[in-house]
Amino acid sequence: MEWDVWFQDKTFTTDWSSSNYAHWARNCEKFRQRAVSVLEIGSWEGRSAIFFLEFLPKCRISCIDTFAAGPGYAYLGDAVVNSIEARFDSNLSPYRDRVRKLTSRSLPALDQLAQENATFDLIYIDGSHARDDVLMDSVQAWRLLAPNGICIWDDYTWGLPDMPSAERPQHAIDAFLDSHADEFQILHTSAQIVVEKRPGGRANRGNRLTFPRTAANLMRFLTRRPMRH
Ligand SMILES: C[S@@+](CC[C@H](N)C(=O)[O-])C[C@H]1O[C@@H](n2cnc3c(N)ncnc32)[C@H](O)[C@@H]1O
Numbered sequence: 001m002e003w004d005v006w007f008q009d010k011t012f013t014t015d016w017s018s019s020n021y022a023h024w025a026r027n028c029e030k031f032r033q034r035a036v037s038v039l040e041i042g043s044w045e046g047r048s049a050i051f052f053l054e055f056l057p058k059c060r061i062s063c064i065d066t067f068a069a070g071p072g073y074a075y076l077g078d079a080v081v082n083s084i085e086a087r088f089d090s091n092l093s094p095y096r097d098r099v100r101k102l103t104s105r106s107l108p109a110l111d112q113l114a115q116e117n118a119t120f121d122l123i124y125i126d127g128s129h130a131r132d133d134v135l136m137d138s139v140q141a142w143r144l145l146a147p148n149g150i151c152i153w154d155d156y157t158w159g160l161p162d163m164p165s166a167e168r169p170q171h172a173i174d175a176f177l178d179s180h181a182d183e184f185q186i187l188h189t190s191a192q193i194v195v196e197k198r199p200g201g202r203a204n205r206g207n208r209l210t211f212p213r214t215a216a217n218l219m220r221f222l223t224r225r226p227m228r229h
Pocket residue numbers: 016017041042043044045046047048049064065066067068069070084104105106107126127128129133
């Protein structure tokens with residue numbers, strides 16, 4: 001794959017992104033040669049940010065992260081968790097002129113960007129996975145997304161089937177998309193959801209993520225295949 005080389009001389013302890021590169025490339029192709037602005041909530045060691053910086057060579061990216069991980073990352077060990085930001089800095093150093101790092105919880109950082117009247121063409125939401133955090137990130141981020149911009153949510157199916165609703169993103173993403181159904185069209189559904197924001201919030205009721213609750217759709221959902229209306 002052309003993109004493997006982008007990561008060869010960097011340091012990573014995890015890979016939560018490479019299974020998405022192919023659909024990111026498809027869905028972001030329209031931005032390829034444009035000087036677009038990208039916003040990422042949740043950067044970790046910088047792997048997803050590097051994909052966007054390389055795939056979109058004229059883009060600039062703002063990366064929001066506490067770099068504090070949280071209890072859900074303790075299984076990786078102190079050595080990994082205590083050095084996230086150092087790896088992010090080192091991995092992103094070749095791109096430093098195109099990167100703005102906001103070391104912060106997402107909500108204050110998103111509010112700061114709103115105060116600056118910032119807008120973004122591409123937003124990747126991959127920060128906290130708690131339902132209410134994802135919902136708040138989605139609401140704040142959506143206001144920053146330019147018309148015809150693309151928003152990607154990670155981990156739509158993460159935590160299924162055992163984790164409580166409050167600890168996983170799915171119901172937040174569903175609730176956000178249900179309540180904004182006139183404002184986007186869906187480009188991709190899998191373990192990630194990708195939508196394109198419509199200019200002016202035109203009605204498009206076909207976008208709702210309320211799929212028929214059939215046994216076949218349940219199986220498609222659990223095996224991470226697109227569900228059918
Ligand atoms: C799954 S990792 C991001 C992975 C990265 N996008 C990638 O693909 O390589 C989630 C990140 O979100 C950050 N995070 C969690 N809650 C956050 C919050 N409320 N505000 C900002 N960052 C947060 C964590 O520190 C962690 O680095």
